Amino acid sequence: MMNWKLSGSTALALIVLCSGAQAQVTPEEVWESWQALATGAGQELTVASAERNGETLEVTGVVLTFKDEQGGSFSANLDTLNFTDQGDGTVKVTMADSYPLTFTFPPGEESAPSSMALTVTQPGLSLIAGGSASETSYDYSAPSVTIKLDEVKDKDGKVGNVTADAVLTEVAGTYKVSAQGAATGLQTDFTAKSAAVNFADKNAETSTDVKVAFSMADLAGRSNGTLLGAEMMANMAAALNAGFTVDSGFTYGAMTFTADVTDTTGPTTFTGAATGGGVTLAMDKTRVNYGSTLTGAAIKMSGAQIPFPEVALNFAESAFNILMPASKSDTPQDFAFLTKLVDFTISDEVWGIFDPAGTLSREPATIILDAKGTGFWKQDIMDPNVKMDGVEAPGELTSLDLTQALVKAAGAEVAATGALTFDNTDLVTFQGMPAPTGTIDVTIKGVNKLIDNLIAIGILPEDQAMGARMMLGMFARPGAGPDELTSTLEFKDKGFFANGQRLQ
Template sequence: MIRPLFGSAALSVLFTSSSALADVTPQDVWRDWQDHMQSMGYALTATEKVSGDTLAVSNVRFDLTSEPDLGQISMSLEQLSLVQNDDGTVSVVMPDAMPLVFEITPTDPDEDRVRAALTVNQTGQDMRVSGTPTDLSSAYAAGLLGLTLDQMTVGDETFGPDNATLNVVLNNVEYASKSVLDDMRAYAQDGSIASMTFDMRFKDPKEPAIATINGTSTDMTFDGDGRLPLGIAQASDMAAMLRAGMTGAGTFTSGNSTMTVDIEDPENGNMSAAVASEGGRLTVETSADGMSYAGSRQGMALSVQPQQFPFLLSFGLDNAAFNLSAPVLKTDDAQDVALGLNLEGFTMSDMVWGMINPQGTLPRDPANLSLDVSGKARLLMDYFDPEAATRMAETGQVPAQLDSVNLNALIVDALGAKLTGNGAVTFEHDENDPSALKPSGAVDLKLVGGNTLIDTLVSSGLLPAQMAMGARMMMGMFAVPAEGEDDTLKSKLEFTRDGQILANGQRIK
């Protein structure tokens, strides 16, 4: 998780973590940046030059050498200035166009070195730090903040404007942070972006296909807080940082968003796709107690234009949401796990329905899916520990042991049929083989409209009669008719400690 966040994390720390005294000097601010970066395992070097009230810092370089599988990761900036203000604050001044270089040098000689040269573009930018050494604030604003890929090199292959482009533009950017230094560094931050556009284009020199991606988003916001331990030597060792008290929480939101993908392929045919949504939200929380994610998207629309179709295939989804939580550190006690998925109002255009069921015999009501699962699990290793992760990959060791699973709710409502379920199962483990599970518990299932759906599929020519007969035989083995309810089947699946599986009291294993 540290790897993809390296560049943004380094810049965020550089631009928001400073020790600004009431009459703080640029040298004080710069020294605090260096101390903080080094305490997190980064090496920060630069050339410094003082001229009056200005400290010019050039050839700024970040190095992270604690990634055993990636080798060294480096990022460098050309120049920025820290200027003393009359009110005791310090302004950070950056050029309108600021070159940025990102490099990954693998330890494995057979892997390619990656180097990307980019330019950060800004207009109307203003950044100021203030406060005291233990309680400081930082504020940044820009009318425009952009990122452009100038050139990328992978091994001996060079990608330039002809075969690799990336342009990101953020409009009306505002960002503020507050940091309090005590036994740990506590921080709070929030920001907003009025609108964003991006476009990417990539072509493998060895292949004829060209891929182009464009996107927009509006009303983007972020707020978060957390605590960072002091003096952790390896920023890539997330497990060590969590055990030392690291916490973090953040919420991201966005308004209307769009993305289009176009692939020009003279050999296999062209293809295009477009997706849009009315808004979204993502929440992330991390601590020694566990990690959790929760996200949602509203008003989604997807259209696809395959090469072999003369018309668009269109789909819609009123709401999509998920949640996931899991432990992150090895403990003796079982910890909570959870998984949730909710898809509401899935629809297909008449063109798609016309291809699938031209007779119009299948119900075209919006489909829904809901899944809510919780349970208990214990980690057998700190999988955020780089050495443990490498060991797991080499040996195939099981990283976790599942103690129990609760099916709180299952709902599948589509094509005129509805499947629901709930239940709970616990597991007994073999100490010599953590992957061997002996379940004990029961799951109740109920299907309404299943036989009617099978009949409709057969009459529409979508399901062969022989397969329909096989499906009914399976339903007869595992389910029984529900008394007093038309076209309704129910099933109780029981798991016993001695390895038996019962369906409605009848042993099937």
Template sequence: MYRPLATSAMALILGAGPLLADVTPNEVWQNLRDGYEQMGYQVRVGSEEGSGDRLTLTDVVLTAEEETASDMTLTLPRIDLAATGDGAVRSVVEGQMVLQMRDTDPEGEEVGMTLTLDAPGNETLSSGTADEMQHSFVMPTLVLEGRALDDTNEVPVTATLTNVEGTQTTATAADGSATQTYQGSADMLEMQVSATGPAATMPEDEATGDAAPEGGADATAPADGDTDTAIDSFDATVRISDLTLEGEGTSPAGEITFGNQPAAALEAGASGAGRFAMGAIAGSFTSATTGLEGEDATASGEFTAASGALAVSMSAEGLTYEGSATDMATQMTSSGMPFPISYAAALNSFRLAMPVVASEEEQPFALRYALEGLTLDDAIWQALDPEAALPRDPASLTLDLDGQTILSQNFMDPTFADGTQTGPDGQPQMPFLPRSLSINDLSLDAVGASVQMSGDLTFGDDPSQPVGTITGLFSGIDTLLDSLAAMGVVPQDQLMAPRMMMAMFARPVEGNPDQLQTEIEFREGGSVFANGQQIQ
């Protein structure tokens, strides 16, 4: 059975939570082991020593089942569990943990990474009863060092979390189902990426027009002993302060879990939700590349944000994924640009909601995006509009859609994105079949002009022939065209064409000559009318 790496990692990490609670070290470990095996993982222990109040495990290895296409192995060199004498169990992971993930992409190439984790001073205290336990953990530092599986490029990543702490509470019902809540925090996350690899320069014989040597030439693979091969590099640093994480989850009773049968687990009642908040964010990067013809290029930049947030939830009702960042600013320079690029925005946010379990019934979906207070640096304006003909007020963009759709294939099905599902006629079938769409708000406000659109559409078996009406209000368009003509962007003698086009789709608002309105009507059979006149 195919299992994506992300799904496996989530199940492996979150699956430990409900099983860390019991009254003795042996019972804690046995419950932990049983839980991983129920999730579809094999557990091997090099040695197991102790009994009663103490238990020491060495060379603990968790792997995905052999028949899975993806492969993940988590190695913990040593786990010490000891009763504290007051009904709690203290667990410590000693040594460096290693997480290896391997998979095959659609082109048949092996992908993955190796990640080492060091958590000196880590400690988890589990207390309560077998049916309801609380686990409190602390890690003064957590250092992660990773390297992608790549025979050509070097992509090492290092991340350090400081003052990590949190709690997790689990409860097991009489039928075997479990619920959990968790919360955690870290003072700071610092991450560095330093990637290098051979540049994609053009082979000398190809650049000069000479015939390539027999067997061809690989521009990206240096010959043995060739020390003059051009190397591309990329270095980045990110700092995030005041991280917090909270969430909850539910696991159904039985052998079906999100790790081995995600769709069935969701239908049985599995659910999860997590919220991740960040304080100040700051980062920088530099890059150096060599082009196909040997030309060198460099770039550098910095970015900041006052705060950020991410949230995700999944259940049989659907998947939601949303995030936001506030008070963002970006500056970038490049040898290929005549001037630095600098821009800022007050808010950037998004939200996606969609069904994940296939059903013949209609299910809701939604998509929202907002960009508010976008401003450009004076250097950009000077290049685009040296005479200051255009207003430079902050720009904004809003997209707010929702509707109903039929999902004919489980979203967690590994063939969902392959396009291999076929209908009764043997033809490829889209897993999403829209039934209705509401454009609650589609608006753009920039350079003195604005657009606002809304409407409702319904769909039959042919999504290309909707039925419904979309209305729009346009402001400042005529003034913007005059400004563009004054700037020389649009020749004065060519203004007639866009104005005639607008007249076909829009009409002036009574009493306000600088505003236009339109009503686009989609009718049965595929005909389209603009302001009552048929255009298709």
């Protein structure tokens, strides 16, 4: 299913943006290049006629289709494309203000749709292609682009009571396409003033009514990559080794959403907002890097199933990033991992469920894990033919730097930094884990007061609290401030030490 979705997305991008992407000097060369690009992506192109009329090549009856091995298909009826020589080395491409798209989904879950019909509307779209045979620049703009759901059918062919549309405003961008032998280089930039999505689904059989509205402002995207043919892309490991690359990013400004859900238990409402965020993705034969951010988030929930008027969640920032090797190697490669949630708060009503007297500190909570290191894969994890469920680990970890580990909540704080290296020839000393060497420094603040407060509100029994304090006494020693503990955890000489005392 995922492979089909990716292929469908590629097809849609080709339809909307690439009709002139391989433009040369004449309209005929533009059209020939587009045909090559479409068929090279595994799509089938049918045409009723292609005739020259003065400075314009008129292509009629244009239908683009794609079928995958899982039984899914995609079709776009573009009708007529006009390629006009503007006399200055550029070609203007015009197409209908709207055209239909149809998707047929492969067999899947019973609740999954069987087909979907949409209409793309793009009045005032401008597509200008120019450049040379080896490198083509392509500019596009549109006052608005709308994708409207016309019909969706279930597995039995029944039409669902679903409506949906997505609207982009003040869309503009550039493409630069370059020939690189059997590959194609592609650089893109994209902006839109706003994006809005509306969705509604009313199901009489389950007595549910769902309405969702979502909006973004100040959208911007960019990408730089090397593309290969559809046959090569079927095996990502082979594609990466053959030169496939992508380096892309997407950012957005203010975002809002609302969701109203009504079922047999009554109505539930979700609302949310954020000040901005973004996503990045980079991949080549040496690495895979994915990251996302969201700032200034505020989420509220209310409904019949919630025991108080409203639940509010807020946080200043969330982030996730992962970098890892992409291919099999015999030498260590860089990796990194980051996850963070900064200044998270929740409604006092939720705190009141287990702490009605306000004994615990309700200051914003923060969780951060930021680490990097080196390691390598012993197998090509991107190869679909490689089995990852064997007894032997698919890779080796050679070093780990703990840049920051922080947990701050309920008046207590635990922070750690350190660095370790690993001996992968010794999997016995630490029971299957490569033997580490290195040091981790830990600082703990406010933990004794937190334990006292947990006892006071009845969450932590006295005997368990005593065990926790004994454990802290084994691993930690008093720090510089009140209710502060520190610990130096060291791995050396096949042993584990805490503040110089050998524990293993």
